[in-house]
Amino acid sequence: MLSMRNVSVTYGNNPVPAVENFSLEMKQGEIVSIVGESRSGKTTVIRAVLGCLPGGGYVSRGEISFEGRPVSGFGREEWRRLRGTEISMIFQDSGAMLNPVRRIGSQYVEYIRTHEKMGRRAAWERGARMLEQMRLPDGEHIMRSYPFQLSGGQRQRVGIAMAMTFQPKLLLADEPTSALDVTTQAQIVRQMLKLREEYHTGIIMVTHNLGEAAYMADRILVMKEGHIVDAGTREQILAHPSSAYTRNLLDSVPALGGYRFV
Template sequence: MMQLRAETTPWLEVKDLSVSYKEGIPSLRDISFSMKQGEIIGIVGESGSGKSTLIRALLGLLPVGGQYSGGEITFRDWVLLRDSQQNWRGMRGKRIAMVFQDSGSYLNPIRSIGSQYVEAIRAHFPMSRKEAWGLAVRTLARMELDDPERVLHSYASQLSGGMKQRTAIAMAAALEPELLLADEPTSALDVTTQNEVMSQLSKLCADKGTGMILVTHNMAIAAHMADRIGVMLDSRLVELGDTLRVISNPEHAYTRKLLDAVPELEGNKHDQ
């Protein structure tokens, strides 16, 4: 088991977190780490390593059959696994938000984007529909989506995959969360759109001081965006460290294997 503590009081702290399914198959084994406010952590690993289960566990959104079998999650002053589901629900959206791999599948196909957007905003902020609509327009504009009004009047089926993903990020940004959980947010997109989406995620974190845990199978994306990189293998966190250290001097053999699969890591923020 690995433990890394921030130098100051941790903003998010995970201690010995374990998750299993009804069959008793573990999906997370004794995961421990902490992060500071505004930090970006990239979690890298192959399919089935437990990385998506990890961020879903942080928001209390385990897949059907999943159950916590040990550990503790502390976000600011809240010990989430001890608190009631009502308190946990109060965290979602406003304080902790999530962007899924295929956000389009979470949009209601028979309601306009705008109606869903306004409903989400008003669920967390005391404002009129007109005020919420204005906030939605401004947030979409910051995500560099052309003609935000048209997007809001559209239905999910009328938007491209990249537009739906950027709209989902904009929805999360409108609520100004303190922590954003991003589950493979670019894996279904072409390379150009991937770059656009990752740019918007970086901008959100920089502008608002939002912390982010980014799950990805792509070591190059994590190296480009993250302050620290964690590597998961067989439901365990086998390495976690500063990005430059991990990519230049990996400690675990599996991390070296992932790095060997990347032709060249160019443009990493830590090389600038």
């Protein structure tokens, strides 16, 4: 589904790439977690996949392919068709992505209608149904709410619901739980595991939290200063971390929802 081969990403004229020699082969339905300290290049990697690097960022080496086709050849139209439907993204704080002065429903309807020809009523119903599937009990009520009337966890579920509307093959999640309290973190993580079960979505999950990665991911990539310093199945990474950096991370794992998973 997704293939990244020896990818380097450079911002502007910076002679040092922010990410260097990054490789990842991913099948549909797989969950891969990218773990690493701040500025290690995690966000850069997933933005490169989505073709939306900020600040003059570009893929300076290597190749990214989606469904067998190099994304470097995608034009504006093709990206518009893919983003939000085949590949979608959720952020650390979905509330920040939502317009604070508009109700969820009107934003959700607009989002659906930019991707698919559909009447307002049908789009509204689809949105409300999707919210309920993400375990927001009263979809209609959420649709009529303003973002500030929801809790952080509820807003994050709205973000996941929107990202999952078109059942993408690949979901990119950039620290989707780090702004939440531990109990809500655990709920969101379980919700994401259900996405894979129900929709067979491939997920790249970026997190600071190796415990969360250990709970969710089939495979874990550990990054430091723009490089992959460890990669393997979760069992390999947890039982036999090859780098001293990963061993250090393992020693400082916080608990997830009151439980330690590693």
